[in-house]
Amino acid sequence: MTRLLIVTDAWHPQVNGVVRCLDKVGQELRAIGYQVDYLTPERFWTMPLPTYPEIRLSLAWLGEIGHIIEQYDPDHIHIATEGPLGLMARYICTAQHWAFTTSYHTRFPEYVAARIPVPCEWSYAYLRWFHEAATHTLAPTRSVVEDLKDKDFQHVVEWTRGVDSTRFVPGEKTLFQNLPGPHLLCVGRVSVEKNVEAFLRLNVPGTKIVVGDGPQRAELETNYPDAVFVGRKQGEELTAHYQSADVFVFPSKTDTFGNVMLEAMACGVPVAAYPVMGPIDVLTDPRAGVMDDDLAVATEKALKLKRADAHSFALNYSWAACAALFRQYLVPVASGRERAA
Known part of the structure; x- marks a missing residue:
């Protein structure tokens, strides 16, 4: 062996x-x-x-x-x-x-x-x-x-x-039903290098939902009271949060890859991101995600993409x-x- x-x-x-x-x-x-x-x-x-x-x-x-x-x-x-x-x-x-x-x-x-x-x-x-x-x-x-x-x-x-395509799969929207749509999701560590505040500053309709924890969470919760912070989620709970989103927003400019983008797309959720290292290598199909220097523009365009296309693209990746x-x-x-x- x-x-x-x-x-x-x-x-x-x-x-x-x-x-x-x-x-x-x-x-x-x-x-x-x-x-x-x-x-x-x-x-x-x-x-x-x-x-x-x-x-x-x-x-x-x-x-x-x-x-x-x-x-x-x-x-x-x-x-x-x-x-x-x-x-x-x-x-x-x-x-x-x-x-x-x-x-x-x-x-x-x-x-x-x-x-x-x-x-x-x-x-x-x-x-x-x-x-x-x-x-x-x-x-x-x-x-x-x-x-x-x-x-x-x-x-x-x-x-x-x-990406684990048996765990991250498309499903029914079971969460956020009491929140105004569209539902914009960000998953990751809530810290300065993840640029979460860029997501929270977006001037777009809907509700911004943050999954994750970190040293910047308390500050951002105070400064952005209209956003919803749900803390760290794992397993079926995390999958349900992806499935219930309309678009996944990836604001980081420092990640080398961004596994969460694959997880979101595997659940049928299109991605919005900056055209920087990480997204430019992952979001190679414009039917699955949108990149723009204006993250609000990317988000609005991603909302128009088909969930089935995002899911199909994610299946190209496997562990x-x-x-x-x-x-x-x-x-x-x-x-x-x-x-x-």
Whole structure:
């Protein structure tokens, strides 16, 4: 049985695209016979990341991480994040001349710059150093690949995402019946980098509904009393919120992909977004979503699209295909020693 170890600082109970992607890929690989293990913050003492308390930073020591990896004795190692666990795993792999892959999920420099005065160039310098030792760095879209290459990243390859088309399906509108329509939905972390306020500022008819939680929620609830904040939703509740929307508005300008767009379209809900990295690679069929520099214009046009077209487009994405591509880029740990010899 092929043994794969995925090292990630992002893991449950976090609810985000990184965790969802890594979890789904592991499920798909196990289904075809892989032994997939995760090295995550769950087994260590942690502390909250300043300004982002949902993310926990692992308080582990290097020798402990090295011992754990040796116990797993993996055939392949994938380092998914650039946090403390990822950093220690990278050090161990390079010291032992083990080959490994990495992935780039988040525009972390822009996230940091939105919170504290740290130039993006500094953060990108760290990320470039972090990923340069990997055999492949997997990025979610062609636009991200090209952007990283322009920033002198090496060995970057495209690794697209998927959607669970058995869970996210079209259905009856069972919610929001007491709210004025049309019903405009935004799902995601309620924080400054997600640009949720751009959604709430839209001068369009209807009711704006926000699914999610985060540090900006209290402020935005106070400033936009006509919007409806329902908190974090999962499982059937989340699906019902998608199904009950008339259009899904994706205001983020910093996401590298935006899995929530696929989830919405799989439920038959057209998407409105800015023409930026993420949407320009995902919304490739104008029958499924609309992009415009004026998000209000995109929203009004998306309301005219057919729900069946959005659903059909989302079926082009699957977690099985995502996992197959991930598997294609894996490299044997021992090959690093062979290159170093």
